[in-house]
Amino acid sequence: MKNAQLAATLSSIILALMTGAVILALSGFNPWASYINLLEGATGFDFSGGSRFFRIPSRLGATLNECGPLLFAALAVAIPWRLGWVNLGGEGQMIMGAAAATFTALAMEDIAGPFALLMALLAAAAMGAFWSTLAAWMRIQKGMNEIITTIMLNFIAFWIIAWLVHGPMRDMESGMGHPWTRPVPDDSQLPLLGGKLRFHAGLLLAPLAAVGIWIWHTYRVSGFQSQVIGRSAQAARFAGFPVAQLERKAMAIGGGCAGLGGACALLGVQFRLSEEVAFGYGFTGLTIALAARSHPLLIIPCAFFFSTLRTGAERMEFSAGIPQALAVILQALVLFFLLIALAPQWSRWWRERQTRLAALAAAPTEKGAADA
Amino acid sequence: MLEALIALGGLLISAEFWQAAIRSAAPISAAAAGEAVTEKTGVLNIGIEGMMLMSAFCAVWGSGATGSAWGGLAIGMLCGGIIAAFHAFVVLWLKADQILSGVAINLAALGSSTYLSRMVMGEDPKPVPSFETFALPLLGKIPFIGKLFFEYHALVYLLYFLTALIAWALFRTHYGLRLRAVGENPQTVANAGYSVLSLRAAAVVFGGLMAGIAGAAYALGNVSYFTENMTAGVGFVALALVIVARWNPIWLIPVGLIFGGGQALALRGQTVNLNVPFEWLMALPYILTLVVYFIVSGKRNAAPAMLGKELT
Numbered sequence: 001m002k003n004a005q006l007a008a009t010l011s012s013i014i015l016a017l018m019t020g021a022v023i024l025a026l027s028g029f030n031p032w033a034s035y036i037n038l039l040e041g042a043t044g045f046d047f048s049g050g051s052r053f054f055r056i057p058s059r060l061g062a063t064l065n066e067c068g069p070l071l072f073a074a075l076a077v078a079i080p081w082r083l084g085w086v087n088l089g090g091e092g093q094m095i096m097g098a099a100a101a102t103f104t105a106l107a108m109e110d111i112a113g114p115f116a117l118l119m120a121l122l123a124a125a126a127m128g129a130f131w132s133t134l135a136a137w138m139r140i141q142k143g144m145n146e147i148i149t150t151i152m153l154n155f156i157a158f159w160i161i162a163w164l165v166h167g168p169m170r171d172m173e174s175g176m177g178h179p180w181t182r183p184v185p186d187d188s189q190l191p192l193l194g195g196k197l198r199f200h201a202g203l204l205l206a207p208l209a210a211v212g213i214w215i216w217h218t219y220r221v222s223g224f225q226s227q228v229i230g231r232s233a234q235a236a237r238f239a240g241f242p243v244a245q246l247e248r249k250a251m252a253i254g255g256g257c258a259g260l261g262g263a264c265a266l267l268g269v270q271f272r273l274s275e276e277v278a279f280g281y282g283f284t285g286l287t288i289a290l291a292a293r294s295h296p297l298l299i300i301p302c303a304f305f306f307s308t309l310r311t312g313a314e315r316m317e318f319s320a321g322i323p324q325a326l327a328v329i330l331q332a333l334v335l336f337f338l339l340i341a342l343a344p345q346w347s348r349w350w351r352e353r354q355t356r357l358a359a360l361a362a363a364p365t366e367k368g369a370a371d372a
Numbered sequence: 373m374l375e376a377l378i379a380l381g382g383l384l385i386s387a388e389f390w391q392a393a394i395r396s397a398a399p400i401s402a403a404a405a406g407e408a409v410t411e412k413t414g415v416l417n418i419g420i421e422g423m424m425l426m427s428a429f430c431a432v433w434g435s436g437a438t439g440s441a442w443g444g445l446a447i448g449m450l451c452g453g454i455i456a457a458f459h460a461f462v463v464l465w466l467k468a469d470q471i472l473s474g475v476a477i478n479l480a481a482l483g484s485s486t487y488l489s490r491m492v493m494g495e496d497p498k499p500v501p502s503f504e505t506f507a508l509p510l511l512g513k514i515p516f517i518g519k520l521f522f523e524y525h526a527l528v529y530l531l532y533f534l535t536a537l538i539a540w541a542l543f544r545t546h547y548g549l550r551l552r553a554v555g556e557n558p559q560t561v562a563n564a565g566y567s568v569l570s571l572r573a574a575a576v577v578f579g580g581l582m583a584g585i586a587g588a589a590y591a592l593g594n595v596s597y598f599t600e601n602m603t604a605g606v607g608f609v610a611l612a613l614v615i616v617a618r619w620n621p622i623w624l625i626p627v628g629l630i631f632g633g634g635q636a637l638a639l640r641g642q643t644v645n646l647n648v649p650f651e652w653l654m655a656l657p658y659i660l661t662l663v664v665y666f667i668v669s670g671k672r673n674a675a676p677a678m679l680g681k682e683l684t
Binding site: 023027138143144145148149151152153154155156160162163166283286287290325326327328329331335336340342343346348 | 479
């Protein structure tokens, strides 16, 4: 990423936060106190000058836990993006992945343990990949727009899960009346790490995946080929690259990542499958991927920032009554400012100005030459 | 199994079912007609979902504030137009990515409509004035036909009329010809002495106004309150239907009934014993849209030549 793009990303985030402050002030909240509240809620730090600065470590853990699924959701957007595909179906793929993970973990209840966990993760990745490959197949075979198909698949996935948790998989004994499944057994959950912080192993899994994707993109031939497809599919076809195969592969890996993200959210935090398992992850993942310009390594800090925003906003609604939807607004604002900052028209105007200035500077000398 | 099939058959030939289908198809057809105009000029507007959602909120708020459903409709329409004007500014003037702008609009609409509805209306919103369903005198008395065609709220007639009007204007007027030409070959239009930019901007804003009306109809026609994310992907369905109808608004009227019929089945299917889980019925409209989209796509491409291309 070039310096200009990095500057654009950072200034978009700052501008979005400032606009958010204006929104908060207009709706009658103190912006500064609200943001402090958000930060306290997301990190567990205590900024009021109390005796202990790091008051509630588990809140930082909650933010870190959010990081894993968000990172996966961002990868699900970023990988197909390299080929010029817009995968808006991250949410549906996560939902299906989470469902597959739950199903596997519950089916292997008798042999709960690391093996069951591994199988659950694999099942989630396979299911997510299947769900995104559907969209890939529809586009490659029939030329259907992947934006529309992935969104439709999101809704279909949502209602499938709604049916599962209200019907066949509903926990009737210990469900306390909620529409959700039985919890996955303790031994099949992602192991808790980090002592007091209490974050789970998904936090390690996701960056590993991101690094793997980065290596693929940077050092493998197929990574280069997919970039060529993104720049010009025609050139890629002319060069004889297996375009359809690479496209299918990218969508499958993206969907697999989303499925793993769903499994992370489920096996690491929620434990019971419910309708809200991946609520809003899809679009947050998109924002992260775009803010990082789809660079697999830059996605990592971006995911951390947006998970801070998400968990902080959640706590903020709890403690100060500020609607959580503020986090969504801030995400949209980051996207808007980024879009405007990176619009190609600015550089075009700049070039035109340079040409004009150069022409003005050149004109008198020409005149002088003509006189002489 | 047989009983369920008989129940389904009975449902499919009942006037109530088709009435519900025609009613729920109206906003989708109208929004899709606006989108068809936008896309005919070569500009893609993915943000139609967000425009509908935001105008649904604005319409409910406006209806409460002005005390009249028509006031709500006007405010909802205005809201759709303003968002579309923003899209036009970003996409046409700054030449930014069309898809990203649309996605950002969707996200912003989702966030701000939820935020504002919490702030303005609180936890339990009061119903606001909405469009009442009434039977037309005399015509509404005809058995079956009366229920099928003459027993709606005023907006349903308006929306279908607008859809047909757009089809006529797009294909039978000079201005419509210019709009279509921009989507096929902007250079020709520029050479003929018309501004490509303003034609496109007009089409985008018009699409936004239509999405605004549709969103208002969604909120004030079917119910009289706003719920979070109440449009639930209808805007994206409209995008699919535009392709299915091959960018011809007149075809949107029958095509809209696919999704409308699915929604009606989800709605009315709960009243009869279909022996099918409620959630399957809810997924049906989306599955139907995908299936129909799948069937019609891949043949001769009817898309405007400039659609999705980088705007210069």
